[in-house]
Amino acid sequence: MTDTTAADLHRSLEEHLTSTRDDRLEGYREFLRIPSIGALPEHTPDVRRAAEWLAASLEAAGVEHVEVAETGGHPVVYGDWLHAEGAPTVLVYGHYDVQPVDPLDLWTSPPFEPVIVDGRMLARGAADDKGQIHAHVMAARALTATRGGFPINVRYVFEGEEESSSAHLAAWLEANRGRLAADVAIISDTGFFEGNLPSITVSLRGLMYAQIDVVGSPVDLHSGGFGGTVENPANALAQIIAALKGPDGRVRIPGFYDDVEELSAADHAAIAELPFDDERFRVDTGVPALVGETGYSTLERRATRPTLDVNGIWGGFQGHGAKTIIPAHAHAKVSCRLVADQDPVDIFAKFSAFVADIAPAGVTVGVQDLGGGRPSRTPVDHPVTQAAARALERVFGRAPLFTREGGSIPVTADFASILGLPVVLLGFAQPHDNAHAPNEWMLLDNYEGAIRAIVATFDEIAALPR
Ligand SMILES: [Zn+2]
Numbered sequence: 253m254t255d256t257t258a259a260d261l262h263r264s265l266e267e268h269l270t271s272t273r274d275d276r277l278e279g280y281r282e283f284l285r286i287p288s289i290g291a292l293p294e295h296t297p298d299v300r301r302a303a304e305w306l307a308a309s310l311e312a313a314g315v316e317h318v319e320v321a322e323t324g325g326h327p328v329v330y331g332d333w334l335h336a337e338g339a340p341t342v343l344v345y346g347h348y349d350v351q352p353v354d355p356l357d358l359w360t361s362p363p364f365e366p367v368i369v370d371g372r373m374l375a376r377g378a379a380d381d382k383g384q385i386h387a388h389v390m391a392a393r394a395l396t397a398t399r400g401g402f403p404i405n406v407r408y409v410f411e412g413e414e415e416s417s418s419a420h421l422a423a424w425l426e427a428n429r430g431r432l433a434a435d436v437a438i439i440s441d442t443g444f445f446e447g448n449l450p451s452i453t454v455s456l457r458g459l460m461y462a463q464i465d466v467v468g469s470p471v472d473l474h475s476g477g478f479g480g481t482v483e484n485p486a487n488a489l490a491q492i493i494a495a496l497k498g499p500d501g502r503v504r505i506p507g508f509y510d511d512v513e514e515l516s517a518a519d520h521a522a523i524a525e526l527p528f529d530d531e532r533f534r535v536d537t538g539v540p541a542l543v544g545e546t547g548y549s550t551l552e553r554r555a556t557r558p559t560l561d562v563n564g565i566w567g568g569f570q571g572h573g574a575k576t577i578i579p580a581h582a583h584a585k586v587s588c589r590l591v592a593d594q595d596p597v598d599i600f601a602k603f604s605a606f607v608a609d610i611a612p613a614g615v616t617v618g619v620q621d622l623g624g625g626r627p628s629r630t631p632v633d634h635p636v637t638q639a640a641a642r643a644l645e646r647v648f649g650r651a652p653l654f655t656r657e658g659g660s661i662p663v664t665a666d667f668a669s670i671l672g673l674p675v676v677l678l679g680f681a682q683p684h685d686n687a688h689a690p691n692e693w694m695l696l697d698n699y700e701g702a703i704r705a706i707v708a709t710f711d712e713i714a715a716l717p718r
Contacts, residue, residue: 264398265707269700272393277368279309280386280699283348284366284375288382290326290349291416299326299412302348302382306410307331309389314396315408321428323420326412333392334405339714341405342636343434343673345663346385346441347414350377351688358690371696378694380687384440384680385410387702394707403714407434411663414441417623418662425670436636437667438709442657442679444698447527450644450652452637453677457555458590458627459660460599461563464492464607465583465618472568472577479578483614486568486582492617493584495610496560501545501553503560503588505606511593513629515556523551526653555656559589585622589658596624626665630675635716640678643708647701678709 269276288302289295303320310331311318318331326349334341353363353376361367366375373383388408395402409432411421425432445451466485473482497503515523530550534542544553553559567582569575588599604619611617630637632654644652657677667673680702686692 261399261711265394265704268394268398269703276390277373277696279390280373280383281366281375283309283382283386284373284377285364287353287364288349288377288412289352290413291352296326299349303327303329303410303412306348306385306389309386310392310408313389313393314401315389315392315406321424323411323413323424325420328412328421328424329410330408332405332407333396333402334407335401336403336405336714338718339404340436340716340718341407341434342710342713343407343409343432343437343667343671344388345409345411345437345439345667346388347381347411348377348385349412349415350380350382351415353690355690360691363690363692368696372693373696373699374691374693376692378692379443379681379685380692381414381441383694383699384702387680387699388440388706390703391706391710394703395710402710404710405434406710407432414661414663418666421663422666422670425666429671432671434671434673436634436713437671437673437675438636438640439661439664439667439675439677440679440702440706441661442677443681443683443685444679445526445653445655446683448682448695448698449527450648450650451655452640452644452652453657453679454632454637454654455555455592455629455656456627456660456664456677457558457658458594458596458625458665459587460590460596460603460624461585461587461622462600462603463583463585463620463622464489465581465620466492466567466611467581467616467618468578468614469580472580475576475578482578483612484578485615486579488612488615488617489565489567489582489584491612492607492610493562493565493586496586496606501543503558505560505599505602507602508558508599511595511598512558513592515552519556520552522654523549523556523656526551526655555658556591558591558594560586561588562586589660590624590627592627592629594627596626600624625660625662626669627660628664628668628675630677634674634676636674636676636713639712639716640676640705640709643705643712644678646708647705678705680705 286302288299315331363376442453468485563585565584568579
């Protein structure tokens with residue numbers, strides 16, 4: 253497009269966004285008032301109400317074929333706009349379910365009565381993720397209102413089970429693969445970097461989750477009568493756990509690192525340039541020292557290296573005072589954060605084989621698979637990553653950082669494996685947004701910027717050479 257047209261489009265977009273601001277914020281608040289806590293059965297009707305509210309707003313925004321699609325769990329809200337002939341198709345993903353709100357007494361105002369304080373929207377879901385999907389709907393409304401349509405083709409997939417591990421989404425994507433054809437998926441469920449610096453997340457870790465069960469005798473034994481003659485399941489479990497990781501922070505499971513993509517010199521350099529203060533991170537975390545795998549910086553260990561952690565451990569006597577027993581059984585939950593290209597199924601197999609291998613004689617050791625998810629990574633040089641980067645720079649006045657997250661968004665890998673789509677993680681929440689905690693908030697500047705950056709991203713994608 254010519255500069256004049258671009259300037260005209262920009263002006264009419266700004267006029268529209270200025271004149272509709274109050275109405276937009278009221279819509280945002282209305283959406284936040286619906287307590288769509290996906291994990292709590294008593295809120296099931298609220299989750300559906302949120303889906304219906306979202307569907308109605310998509311329709312009002314000019315999106316077509318809007319439906320509240322059944323999944324067997326909480327519904328998916330789908331809609332599309334497919335009239336940009338010859339232009340790429342983007343699949344936009346976000347979620348309208350929210351985390352539970354306890355402990356309630358730590359909220360400064362009720363979680364489902366949104367208030368604006370100091371330029372922040374304060375409510376459960378304000379950032380994660382209702383605020384971000386509302387920005388998408390408002391971007392759609394702005395485009396149809398000012399231009400009569402989109403510069404590209406768009407499909408929206410908004411789910412209601414993200415906070416409860418997206419139980420039905422993979423099957424729904426699989427069943428609807430035929431009608432979800434797209435060129436790229438944009439997921440808006442992440443945030444900016446420390447200091448509220450615009451950023452694009454280029455990788456997420458995956459997960460392997462297991463439980464180790466060690467069983468000795470059928471009942472607890474007297475440690476005087478039997479101590480020294482039988483294996484103690486709690487000692488045996490401690491021995492197993494101690495063998496899983498070395499003092500250098502390396503996981504000792506054979507083959508564990510086989511599929512780990514090592515960082516290039518350029519990757520190391522890019523990560524080293526990110527503004528991050530180890531000492532501040534240590535103090536904020538409240539630990540006496542930071543530790544981890546030798547040879548990698550804190551940021552590298554947090555997001556680009558796999559981990560192994562005991563999440564819980566129990567067995568034997570835990571009451572007051574002393575009770576001299578050899579416990580009948582002992583247990584631990586152990587999980588690994590995984591990085592590209594580790595496969596959770598393969599890592600579980602290696603994990604359970606190693607545990608069986610090192611299990612001492614005299615006890616029975618079992619390992620259960622408690623589920624997992626694949627890691628994901630998007631190339632920085634993907635044209636859509638670069639298009640989104642230009643859009644962020646245009647709107648927020650600063651080129652985005654390319655960051656890696658230590659956590660997981662389970663669906664990211666599904667979009668890649670089921671739909672075969674590259675995924676660009678374009679999120680707008682500011683750091684320390686208290687997602688999942690009391691007093692969740694979203695900076696209105698980020699929310700408003702998100703709407704403009706989404707429009708700009710679509711324009712940048714439309715302008716990519718075909
Ligand atoms: Zn989220």
